[in-house]
Amino acid sequence: MARMSALLEGLLKMEIGQAIRDARKAKKMTLEELADLVGTDSGNLSRLERGKQGASQELLLKILEALGLPLSSALAAGSMRSNVEKAHVQPSAVPVISWVQAGQWTEVMSSFTAADAVDWVACPVPHGPRTFVLKVRGESMFNPHARRSFREGDLIYVDPDRQAENGSLVVAQLVDCPEATFKQLVIEGHQKYLKAINPSWPEQFIPINGNCDISGVVIFKGEYL
Numbered sequence: 375m376a377r378m379s380a381l382l383e384g385l386l387k388m389e390i391g392q393a394i395r396d397a398r399k400a401k402k403m404t405l406e407e408l409a410d411l412v413g414t415d416s417g418n419l420s421r422l423e424r425g426k427q428g429a430s431q432e433l434l435l436k437i438l439e440a441l442g443l444p445l446s447s448a449l450a451a452g453s454m455r456s457n458v459e460k461a462h463v464q465p466s467a468v469p470v471i472s473w474v475q476a477g478q479w480t481e482v483m484s485s486f487t488a489a490d491a492v493d494w495v496a497c498p499v500p501h502g503p504r505t506f507v508l509k510v511r512g513e514s515m516f517n518p519h520a521r522r523s524f525r526e527g528d529l530i531y532v533d534p535d536r537q538a539e540n541g542s543l544v545v546a547q548l549v550d551c552p553e554a555t556f557k558q559l560v561i562e563g564h565q566k567y568l569k570a571i572n573p574s575w576p577e578q579f580i581p582i583n584g585n586c587d588i589s590g591v592v593i594f595k596g597e598y599l
Contacts, residue, residue, distance in 0.1 A: 390434070395423040396503030397441040397535055412436040442535055467494040468531065470507040476554035476589050477547035479506060479534060495529065499594045502535030506590070508545065508556070514570040515543075515556055523571065528597050530556065534590035543592040544568075549585040559588070 398408055405416040405423075412419075414433060421427040422437075429437070469491035475482050483504060488494070495507055508530050515524040522543065524530065532545045540561040546568060547554050557568035557580070568580040 391423040391425045393503050394437060394441065398423075400500050400502040400533070400535065401441060402500060403441075408437065408440060411440045442537065468497045468501065468505045468507055469494055470509065470529070473508060473511070473553040473555075476506065476508055476532070476545055477552070477587075479504065479589055495596070497531055497594070498596075499531070501531065501593060502533045504534045504590075505531060505593075506534075507531050507596075508554075510556065514572050514575045515558075517571045517573060520571055524556070524595065528595055530592045531594040531596065532590035533593045536591035536593060538588045538591050545589045545592065546582075547587045547589055548580070548582075554589050556592070 398405075405419050409416045409419045412433060413436070418427070418429075419437075422429050469486070469488075470493040471479070471482075471491060475490075482490075492509075493507075497505060497507075510524045510526055510528040510530060512526060516526075517523045530543075530545070536542075538544050538559055540559065542559045543556070544559045545554050545556050546559075555568065558571060560567040560569045560579070566582045566586075568582055568586070570578045572578075
């Protein structure tokens with residue numbers, strides 16, 4: 375029993391360490407920069423990322439806060455990575471998932487395997503450890519006269535660890551809706567809206583106030599060739 379407990383503890387260290395390393399690199403931070411932010415040295419941080427040592431609760435929370443990565447997300451990201459690596463998926467690849475999975479991504483990740491993805495594609499831009507890809511459906515985000523426009527079938531790369539701001543393109547889950555939706559976030563004072571880019575879309579603004587969870591921010595658009 376003691377040996378099993380030690381093995382589980384070691385696995386937990388590795389998973390959290392890898393999630394921290396992925397989030398740090400996605401933010402383009404060096405070991406030294408992060409270590410300085412949280413009041414430790416780069417050697418300790420390096421060993422933590424490699425699963426060679428643990429960290430106090432206080433230090434771990436400081437690190438996760440500096441990276442904008444909740445503890446539950448770090449554990450989920452580590453679990454997903456472990457499950458996916460068993461299937462020999464390329465480390466740079468991210469999963470293409472369904473719109474139902476996108477709305478519950480934090481919960482889905484903990485048991486996610488390579489076979490659960492619709493497809494796997496490379497991500498050409500810096501991204502967090504929980505990044506996923508969706509295939510655009512419908513015309514609500516299509517506007518050929520706008521700088522940003524999305525056709526049905528386009529791939530959108532979504533990073534849950536990126537901060538959503540006014541004007542961000544987001545994937546969100548509305549209460550009582552089984553699937554996530556893709557819209558632009560608009561913040562006017564204390565009011566928030568989800569906006570369709572298509573000027574002809576019948577429901578261009580959806581007011582949100584406690585009835586919506588942001589699943590992530592769109593960081594890149596691609597397409598299948």
